[in-house]
Amino acid sequence: MTTTLTNLTLKIWRQDGPGDAGRFETYQIPEISDEASFLEMLDVLNERLIGEGTEPVTFDHDCREGICGTCSLMIDGQAHGPQRGTATCQLHMRKFQSGDTIVIEPWRASAFPIIKDLMVDRSAFDRIVEAGGYISADTGGAPDANLIPIPKPVADAAMDAAACIGCGACVAACPNGAANLFTAAKVTHLNLLPQGQAERFKRVEAMVETMDEYFGSCTNHGECEAACPKEISIDVIALMNADYRKAKFKNRKALSRI
Amino acid sequence: MTVTLDAKIPAGPLADKWDNFKADEKLVNPANKRKFKILIVGTGLAGASAAATLAELGYQVEAFTFHDSPRRAHSIAAQGGINAAKNYKGDGDSIHRLFYDTIKGGDFRAREANVHRLAQVSVDIIDQMVAQGVPFAREYGGLLDNRSFGGAQVSRTFYARGQTGQQLLLGAYQQMARQVGLGNVKLWNRTELVDIVVVDGRCAGIVTRDLLTGEVRSHSGHAVVLCTGGYGNAFFLSTNAMACNTSAIWRAHRRGAYFANPCYTQIHPTCIPQSDEFQSKLTLMSESLRNDGRVWVPKNADDHRPPHQIPEDERDYYLERLYPSFGNLAPRDISSRAAKRAVDSGRGVGPLKNGVYLDFSDAIGRLGKAVVEERYGNLFEMYERITGENPYDVPMRIYPASHYTMGGLWVDYELMTTIPGLYAAGEANFSDHGANRLGASALMQGLSDGYFVLPYTISNYLAPWLNKPIPDTSHPEFAKVEAEARDRFRQYLSVGGTRSPDWFHRELGKIIWDYCGMERSREGLEKALGEIPALYAEFQKDLRVTGDAESVNQTLEKAGRVDDFFQLGMVMCQDALVREESCGGHFRVEHQTEEGEALRNDDEFAHVTAWEWSGDPTRPIEHREQLEYEVVKFQTRSYK
Ligand SMILES: Cc1cc2nc3c(=O)[nH]c(=O)nc-3n(C[C@H](O)[C@H](O)[C@H](O)COP(=O)(O)OP(=O)(O)OC[C@H]3O[C@@H](n4cnc5c(N)ncnc54)[C@H](O)[C@@H]3O)c2cc1C
Ligand code: FES
Numbered sequence: 097m098t099t100t101l102t103n104l105t106l107k108i109w110r111q112d113g114p115g116d117a118g119r120f121e122t123y124q125i126p127e128i129s130d131e132a133s134f135l136e137m138l139d140v141l142n143e144r145l146i147g148e149g150t151e152p153v154t155f156d157h158d159c160r161e162g163i164c165g166t167c168s169l170m171i172d173g174q175a176h177g178p179q180r181g182t183a184t185c186q187l188h189m190r191k192f193q194s195g196d197t198i199v200i201e202p203w204r205a206s207a208f209p210i211i212k213d214l215m216v217d218r219s220a221f222d223r224i225v226e227a228g229g230y231i232s233a234d235t236g237g238a239p240d241a242n243l244i245p246i247p248k249p250v251a252d253a254a255m256d257a258a259a260c261i262g263c264g265a266c267v268a269a270c271p272n273g274a275a276n277l278f279t280a281a282k283v284t285h286l287n288l289l290p291q292g293q294a295e296r297f298k299r300v301e302a303m304v305e306t307m308d309e310y311f312g313s314c315t316n317h318g319e320c321e322a323a324c325p326k327e328i329s330i331d332v333i334a335l336m337n338a339d340y341r342k343a344k345f346k347n348r349k350a351l352s353r354i
Numbered sequence: 355m356t357v358t359l360d361a362k363i364p365a366g367p368l369a370d371k372w373d374n375f376k377a378d379e380k381l382v383n384p385a386n387k388r389k390f391k392i393l394i395v396g397t398g399l400a401g402a403s404a405a406a407t408l409a410e411l412g413y414q415v416e417a418f419t420f421h422d423s424p425r426r427a428h429s430i431a432a433q434g435g436i437n438a439a440k441n442y443k444g445d446g447d448s449i450h451r452l453f454y455d456t457i458k459g460g461d462f463r464a465r466e467a468n469v470h471r472l473a474q475v476s477v478d479i480i481d482q483m484v485a486q487g488v489p490f491a492r493e494y495g496g497l498l499d500n501r502s503f504g505g506a507q508v509s510r511t512f513y514a515r516g517q518t519g520q521q522l523l524l525g526a527y528q529q530m531a532r533q534v535g536l537g538n539v540k541l542w543n544r545t546e547l548v549d550i551v552v553v554d555g556r557c558a559g560i561v562t563r564d565l566l567t568g569e570v571r572s573h574s575g576h577a578v579v580l581c582t583g584g585y586g587n588a589f590f591l592s593t594n595a596m597a598c599n600t601s602a603i604w605r606a607h608r609r610g611a612y613f614a615n616p617c618y619t620q621i622h623p624t625c626i627p628q629s630d631e632f633q634s635k636l637t638l639m640s641e642s643l644r645n646d647g648r649v650w651v652p653k654n655a656d657d658h659r660p661p662h663q664i665p666e667d668e669r670d671y672y673l674e675r676l677y678p679s680f681g682n683l684a685p686r687d688i689s690s691r692a693a694k695r696a697v698d699s700g701r702g703v704g705p706l707k708n709g710v711y712l713d714f715s716d717a718i719g720r721l722g723k724a725v726v727e728e729r730y731g732n733l734f735e736m737y738e739r740i741t742g743e744n745p746y747d748v749p750m751r752i753y754p755a756s757h758y759t760m761g762g763l764w765v766d767y768e769l770m771t772t773i774p775g776l777y778a779a780g781e782a783n784f785s786d787h788g789a790n791r792l793g794a795s796a797l798m799q800g801l802s803d804g805y806f807v808l809p810y811t812i813s814n815y816l817a818p819w820l821n822k823p824i825p826d827t828s829h830p831e832f833a834k835v836e837a838e839a840r841d842r843f844r845q846y847l848s849v850g851g852t853r854s855p856d857w858f859h860r861e862l863g864k865i866i867w868d869y870c871g872m873e874r875s876r877e878g879l880e881k882a883l884g885e886i887p888a889l890y891a892e893f894q895k896d897l898r899v900t901g902d903a904e905s906v907n908q909t910l911e912k913a914g915r916v917d918d919f920f921q922l923g924m925v926m927c928q929d930a931l932v933r934e935e936s937c938g939g940h941f942r943v944e945h946q947t948e949e950g951e952a953l954r955n956d957d958e959f960a961h962v963t964a965w966e967w968s969g970d971p972t973r974p975i976e977h978r979e980q981l982e983y984e985v986v987k988f989q990t991r992s993y994k
Contacts, residue, residue, distance in 0.1 A: 131629040146854040151900045159595040164426045212906040226535035230528035231487045235407040238485035245496025255489040
């Protein structure tokens with residue numbers, strides 16, 4: 097049943113804005129129920145800070161159900177904290193102990209500039225999707241949905257990859273700040289499906305090259321897979337790389353025919 | 355004085371109305387479309403699908419969201435599925451049946467013509483989403499799978515694991531992202547609408563605030579579409595995402611858009627109960643759990659024993675007792691009220707005595723743990739992550755929570771509000787669900803509005819404006835509205851009181867929940883109409899917002915949203931007070947049968963109540979739209 101954690105020390109990254117150097121500040125949480133979620137613990141701290149007339153800690157969050165991908169905290173050096181397969185908003189205080197010191201930082205990656213405190217700008221992800229993370233099918237012209245049967249294992253594998261919530265933990269966990277897991281998850285989702293075949297090679301080329309404009313390069317550390325709250329397999333990166341190599345070859349050949 | 359609102363329903367038999375509309379509407383030719391600019395606020399299912407489609411057609415589109423990315427809209431959280439009258443199972447489904455189920459589920463308080471159109475276009479939605487690559491569940495033969503949902507006797511719900519909303523939103527978002535990449539949609543993220551600008555009686559544009567820099571600026575356009583979601587967070591605790599709010603539709607309301615049926619709110623019976631006073635939101639547990647779980651509370655209010663020590667004959671399986679034919683599968687509104695009554699009688703369970711048990715021990719005994727795990731494993735895991743309790747060993751604890759709002763801006767058949775040029779789509783409008791929404795119908799409605807309705811209806815409004823000048827942002831009205839917005843945000847900062855916006859929101863939510871939640875009474879509503887203005891006065895005197903208006907300030911954003919929830923809360927209670935009947939999610943204790951069931955009054959209340967802003971939220975002006983039923987006949991819902 098419910099117990100109370102006492103005497104927690106939080107070391108939180110505070111940064112007034114993009115230009116500010118930033119620093120850690122220390123806050124005490126004298127007690128908190130172990131039923132509270134990690135973000136509710138921060139809510140309590142923020143209520144107290146407002147009461148004291150100081151600015152609360154800025155952090156991104158929304159659904160608090162592990163699906164929107166908005167929450168994004170580095171907790172004790174781990175993206176989304178200690179519980180595997182769990183986004184920050186789903187993490188609860190029962191995973192901690194009285195007397196713990198907890199270090200809370202924003203995602204750190206050159207492609208994700210810090211906006212304020214723990215809030216970062218992840219819009220580079222949208223740029224990758226805009227470059228090709230879609231199937232071009234204008235509204236209105238679609239054939240009957242059951243016209244193309246899709247084998248269940250293919251649909252399931254596409255769904256596994258499509259489960260990505262776009263939180264950016266993979267980038268934050270990667271020593272190179274690479275976005276390969278994010279990009280490959282979308283490439284895999286669309287490239288596995290029959291509907292995605294027409295643009296398969298154009299898609300992978302455009303997405304990979306846009307990714308390279310913003311993010312570091314992948315050297316197969318595998319930290320991304322371990323940090324992913326949806327436990328997306330690193331195998332998707334192999335598929336993306338294979339398709340990219342084929343694309344370079346095929347697309348060049350297609351162009352030479354013009 | 356009440357005026358009868360005209361919904362502009364096309365002529366002809368019900369099944370032909372939509373085709374008749376399309377045959378008669380005014381069109382804008384392809385080359386002229388680029389001369390029109392459409393501003394779309396909100397990029398959830400409704401907004402993203404509308405933005406993508408209108409851009410594909412050739413209009414200039416600008417899309418606004420307060421989120422950092424359109425992919426984060428609250429639509430992402432929908433779990434269960436989306437309905438469509440495909441009849442792929444050959445189990446007797448049809449457009450008429452989906453139409454009828456939706457009207458009946460809405461307790462005969464929705465507009466026939468809109469609901470019929472929704473059922474008609476539902477089939478196109480599935481085709482469109484599959485074309486976008488949405489990985490819906492499939493059978494082994496490769497065809498699409500369906501499941502059944504509450505309020506229907508056919509299997510018409512399409513789903514993508516427990517993440518249907520996520521996959522649909524990503525599909526619509528990607529379709530819109532393509533148009534952003536092509537330069538046809540301009541995307542304004544982290545940008546919040548803070549007001550609407552009306553010039554000469556027509557919507558001329560919007561005023562936004564940049565959430566990163568605090569910059570307040572104007573945008574003009576030929577038409578504005580609000581796809582800004584529901585207001586379920588008026589209750590503070592709800593299953594909605596934290597940022598869901600009423601501000602966009604409320605600000606439009608204050609500029610002249612009528613607000614319809616604000617008291618029609620849906621309370622979902624199976625959510626995880628509140629665990630402490632810091633609780634920030636409630637988590638939905640899928641309704642499907644009630645297929646195998648049994649709901650009970652101890653018979654004795656002072657029973658403090660752990661559940662497994664309470665013998666069978668000292669348990670009250672109250673749904674099975676009260677509704678023997680539907681049992682644990684009684685509809686949402688009925689199950690929610692029964693749970694409330696059990697808890698109110700002091701028989702609630704859990705440390706705060708604020709829940710009821712949903713017990714799987716019989717199912718585990720009957721089917722084996724493996725089968726239960728296969729059916730509900732992911733839900734059990736989610737429950738354990740949140741509560742720390744293992745539902746294989748200990749019964750789940752559940753309690754109803756605010757989930758969806760059927761009310762919203764009044765719109766006509768073309769989805770236009772009472773301000774010409776201003777449209778509302780998705781959960782933001784009131785149009786299709788009457789007094790109660792069926793499961794898996796909100797996703798359908800959002801995509802129907804955005805993909806298949808607005809793109810047709812909007813040209814009917816735009817066509818006559820071809821080559822005519824419209825006011826741009828240099829018109830003095832824009833400057834005036836901008837100044838008012840700046841003043842409002844400055845005002846929140848200057849109150850200098852002691853309490854945070856969250857504190858006020860929580861207190862406001864308690865009042866609305868207690869008096870305008872699952873059960874309403876004249877006495878309670880009158881009390882709420884005394885307490886809310888009093889708390890609002892305190893909000894205006896004792897609010898504290900730290901920081902400034904020129905950089906990221908989440909406390910300031912919250913203050914504006916809570917301000918609007920206060921005003922909305924007053925109108926919700928007012929609406930619940932004048933509706934002297936019980937229907938769907940609106941249950942007035944004065945209007946119930948001897949067995950405690952809802953008692954509708956079709957003679958006096960088969961209408962939509964649409965409120966006009968009077969300048970004072972305690973005195974909104976009432977208007978009505980009479981609901982005419984040409985095809986369906988009134989019936990009493992019974993689940994005994
Ligand atoms: C937990 C949960 C589960 C659900 N499951 C189902 C289900 O299984 N099936 C079903 O059919 N329905 C379900 N629903 C309901 C359904 O998800 C919603 O009704 C629907 O997704 C609403 O879509 P929308 O496009 O209208 O709005 P939303 O998705 O809420 O989008 C609102 C958009 O408006 C923007 N916005 C809002 N205000 C402003 C402003 N002032 N300025 C700028 N932008 C603004 C937001 O940024 C966002 O982009 C569920 C709801 C919940 C809470
Ligand atoms: S807040 Fe939505 S995933 Fe964490």
